[in-house]
Amino acid sequence: MKHNFLCSMVVCMCLLLSPLWAGCTPSSDTNKTSIVCTIYPEYDWVTNIIGEKQENFDITLLCDNGTDMHSYQPSFADIAKITNADLFIYVGGESDNWVKKALKNSTNPKMQIINLLDVLGEKAKKEEIQEGMQVEHEHSDEEQHSETEIDAEHHSEAEGETEIEYDEHVWLSLKNAKTFVSAILAALTQLDETNASIYQTKAQNYIQQLDTLDKQYSVFTSTASKNTLIFGDRFPFRYLIEDYNLKYYAAFSGCSSETEASFDTIWYLANKINELNIQVILQLETTIKQGNKMTIAETIKENTKYKDQKILTIDSMQNTTTSSNKTYLSVMASNLNIIKQALN
Numbered sequence: 001m002k003h004n005f006l007c008s009m010v011v012c013m014c015l016l017l018s019p020l021w022a023g024c025t026p027s028s029d030t031n032k033t034s035i036v037c038t039i040y041p042e043y044d045w046v047t048n049i050i051g052e053k054q055e056n057f058d059i060t061l062l063c064d065n066g067t068d069m070h071s072y073q074p075s076f077a078d079i080a081k082i083t084n085a086d087l088f089i090y091v092g093g094e095s096d097n098w099v100k101k102a103l104k105n106s107t108n109p110k111m112q113i114i115n116l117l118d119v120l121g122e123k124a125k126k127e128e129i130q131e132g133m134q135v136e137h138e139h140s141d142e143e144q145h146s147e148t149e150i151d152a153e154h155h156s157e158a159e160g161e162t163e164i165e166y167d168e169h170v171w172l173s174l175k176n177a178k179t180f181v182s183a184i185l186a187a188l189t190q191l192d193e194t195n196a197s198i199y200q201t202k203a204q205n206y207i208q209q210l211d212t213l214d215k216q217y218s219v220f221t222s223t224a225s226k227n228t229l230i231f232g233d234r235f236p237f238r239y240l241i242e243d244y245n246l247k248y249y250a251a252f253s254g255c256s257s258e259t260e261a262s263f264d265t266i267w268y269l270a271n272k273i274n275e276l277n278i279q280v281i282l283q284l285e286t287t288i289k290q291g292n293k294m295t296i297a298e299t300i301k302e303n304t305k306y307k308d309q310k311i312l313t314i315d316s317m318q319n320t321t322t323s324s325n326k327t328y329l330s331v332m333a334s335n336l337n338i339i340k341q342a343l344n
């Protein structure tokens with residue numbers, strides 16, 4: 001009896017586990033070169049270079065269900081995809097820290113890996129705490145302590161509790177994008193030498209389009225009447241801001257998980273708007289209004305002198321998917337239109 005029971009237990013366990021194993025088996029066509037990307041801009045760059053050779057590749061975008069990349073966690077199937085990939089592209093910042101573990105189990109010794117922050121090398125920027133920003137504290141819940149950064153440098157040195165990492169939002173710079181497209185091209189030509197010249201032409205065309213838009217940004221920002229943007233939100237646009245010598249003030253740093261701003265932060269930003277006669281408050285596509293609750297941008301507006309600013313959404317492509325009907329270039333072009341209104 002006991003023996004029988006054990007047997008059926010084993011059978012049950014096998015039945016239970018088998019769908020799991022099936023899920024782990026890479027379903028990709030082995031004749032195809034497999035490429036795995038973590039975020040939408042990487043995916044869009046890859047498909048632009050590959051062009052009509054699409055059928056030779058199996059391209060996966062991991063963050064493809066609209067979750068913010070900051071809250072993405074890989075599934076078993078995702079890990080299996082990565083460990084078998086021929087080319088794996090990721091950001092290398094604080095929101096994809098999970099990658100290190102995933103790559104440990106890699107079964108493909110020929111896998112090419114592109115870490116965007118590594119590709120940037122010395123051009124990678126440290127995450128910045130700007131004057132007026134809400135500082136992120138890793139305090140426990142009982143300690144309802146929040147603080148506004150008024151004397152930023154002094155503070156971070158003195159307290160040393162906010163660890164400053166590299167700013168991972170590297171894709172929000174057209175200049176960086178040109179560098180990344182070149183890196184992806186190099187990897188693709190190694191994977192598929194036969195079609196190298198096709199990829200080269202495609203990449204050159206694409207870089208030219210990036211270049212054209214980059215020039216449009218330069219021309220506009222160098223002649224704009226204002227040069228300061230106000231973000232009533234997180235701030236992932238540091239690379240873009242510095243490309244065109246713009247200034248900014250923001251409620252939170254780029255990866256901050258804070259959702260409430262202190263009155264000091266609100267007041268600081270509202271006063272900057274008064275002082276600089278700013279007409280637009282920016283918020284990110286990731287901010288969704290919850291019922292009647294005012295967004296941070298709306299709260300800032302309510303605290304300005306004239307309360308007549310426009311609140312516009314700028315797209316940081318943190319939850320863009322393959323079905324969102326956008327391209328990297330189309331988003332960056334519409335962001336330029338938003339910036340034009342904001343600097344007017």
Ligand SMILES: [Zn+2]
Nearest residue numbers: 095168254255
């Ligand atoms: Zn981030």
